[in-house]
Amino acid sequence: MAFIKAETDEAVRRFLNGEEESFDLIVRLWERKVYSLAWRMLGNKEDAQDVVQETFLSVFKSLRRLRDPASFPSWLYRIALNHCRARQKSRAFEFARKRPASVPQANDEAAGLSETAFVPSGAAALENADIIRKALAGLGEDHRTAVILKEYLGLSLEELAQVMECPLSTAKSRLYQGLREIHRNLERLGIKSAAP
Amino acid sequence: MRCDEVKENIIDFVYDESGDPAAHAEIREHLRTCPACREEVRKLKQAREYLQLWKEEPYPATGVFRSRKAAARRFPEWRYLRYGAIAAMALIALLAVANTQIRWDENGFTFSAGLFREQEADRDYYTKSELRNLLIQALDDSELRMSETNYMMMQKMLDTIERDRWMDLRLVCESSGGNTNKNGSF
Numbered sequence: 001m002a003f004i005k006a007e008t009d010e011a012v013r014r015f016l017n018g019e020e021e022s023f024d025l026i027v028r029l030w031e032r033k034v035y036s037l038a039w040r041m042l043g044n045k046e047d048a049q050d051v052v053q054e055t056f057l058s059v060f061k062s063l064r065r066l067r068d069p070a071s072f073p074s075w076l077y078r079i080a081l082n083h084c085r086a087r088q089k090s091r092a093f094e095f096a097r098k099r100p101a102s103v104p105q106a107n108d109e110a111a112g113l114s115e116t117a118f119v120p121s122g123a124a125a126l127e128n129a130d131i132i133r134k135a136l137a138g139l140g141e142d143h144r145t146a147v148i149l150k151e152y153l154g155l156s157l158e159e160l161a162q163v164m165e166c167p168l169s170t171a172k173s174r175l176y177q178g179l180r181e182i183h184r185n186l187e188r189l190g191i192k193s194a195a196p
Numbered sequence: 197m198r199c200d201e202v203k204e205n206i207i208d209f210v211y212d213e214s215g216d217p218a219a220h221a222e223i224r225e226h227l228r229t230c231p232a233c234r235e236e237v238r239k240l241k242q243a244r245e246y247l248q249l250w251k252e253e254p255y256p257a258t259g260v261f262r263s264r265k266a267a268a269r270r271f272p273e274w275r276y277l278r279y280g281a282i283a284a285m286a287l288i289a290l291l292a293v294a295n296t297q298i299r300w301d302e303n304g305f306t307f308s309a310g311l312f313r314e315q316e317a318d319r320d321y322y323t324k325s326e327l328r329n330l331l332i333q334a335l336d337d338s339e340l341r342m343s344e345t346n347y348m349m350m351q352k353m354l355d356t357i358e359r360d361r362w363m364d365l366r367l368v369c370e371s372s373g374g375n376t377n378k379n380g381s382f
Binding site: 027031035039040045047048049052053056080128129130134135136147150151152156157172175176178179182183186191 | 206207208210211213239240242243245246247248249250251252253255256261
């Protein structure tokens with residue numbers, strides 16, 4: 001991580017000094033993370049790819065206005081999250097759209113949390129992933145963002161607070177609430193019996 | 197450590213990010229004697245384990261982002277398109293405010309605009325000039341059909357109006373110090 005940070009700082013500085021070629025390096029260093037964030041937030045590949053595209057176009061356009069190169073990662077994640085929000089709004093996105101036929105249908109309000117107990121067969125990765133996605137979809141946006149940034153992007157608590165532009169205590173609170181809701185949602189979905 | 201203090205630090209504990217080993221030791225000590233907090237920590241850790249069941253999606257081998265050159269090429273188009281749209285909207289707004297009238301008829305294309313022009317109120321009278329023109333028209337149209345009496349009456353009215361107009365014009369010129377010749381003609 002420290003290596004990426006040093007390389008990113010250097011690439012951003014070079015870009016700010018007029019070396020546009022260094023943008024290629026920035027993309028190479030960060031596109032997987034942006035893709036991962038978008039994919040976890042949106043739940044489908046096509047939307048995630050579009051968000052990557054739009055995010056780096058926005059970055060290319062406005063990177064010259066970034067005052068502190070060290071703040072690039074949190075700035076980048078904020079841009080990506082904004083594009084995710086825009087995409088969700090414009091498409092009236094359904095989070096668990098591509099669920100397997102064996103998974104019970106449920107409405108968005110309850111975020112797929114049927115009261116009917118659903119016990120996944122064994123540890124089928126696909127089914128488990130789908131249940132996790134549904135459980136995440138049941139969270140409010142702030143809680144979901146906090147959980148995804150922390151669990152899947154590996155941000156520290158302080159970085160989480162920076163990206164979410166809130167005090168550290170608020171970031172922790174969102175994460176705490178998010179994890180509690182996840183646990184509750186998963187229990188209701190019946191994953192308990194297949195718990196690791 | 198009390199339960200509320202544990203709750204305040206529970207995220208640092210679960211993620212092991214506090215940087216304060218003493219605090220973690222205190223929490224661990226508290227958990228040994230408090231089933232409620234122990235259950236809370238268990239749920240959070242279990243939620244984290246569940247979340248890891250959703251594996252990372254492989255990143256497309258070909259990459260997603262187009263080259264920087266493509267991005268650089270794309271922006272000027274966006275910029276100009278955006279400026280063009282803004283200019284068009286501003287022009288439309290200006291034309292709307294200016295009460296623009298565009299007409300295409302047998303006389304050809306006419307365009308008129310007046311910024312903040314007052315709407316002409318519906319009138320229920322003719323000006324002297326309009327009345328004069330109407331009378332002249334009527335005299336021309338009905339010259340052969342009307343009786344001598346009517347014709348003379350209309351002619352009289354026309355003369356009266358003409359005289360009024362001239363008087364008005366003279367008054368206007370005199371009040372503004374305008375130039376009239378000795379005969380009073382303009």
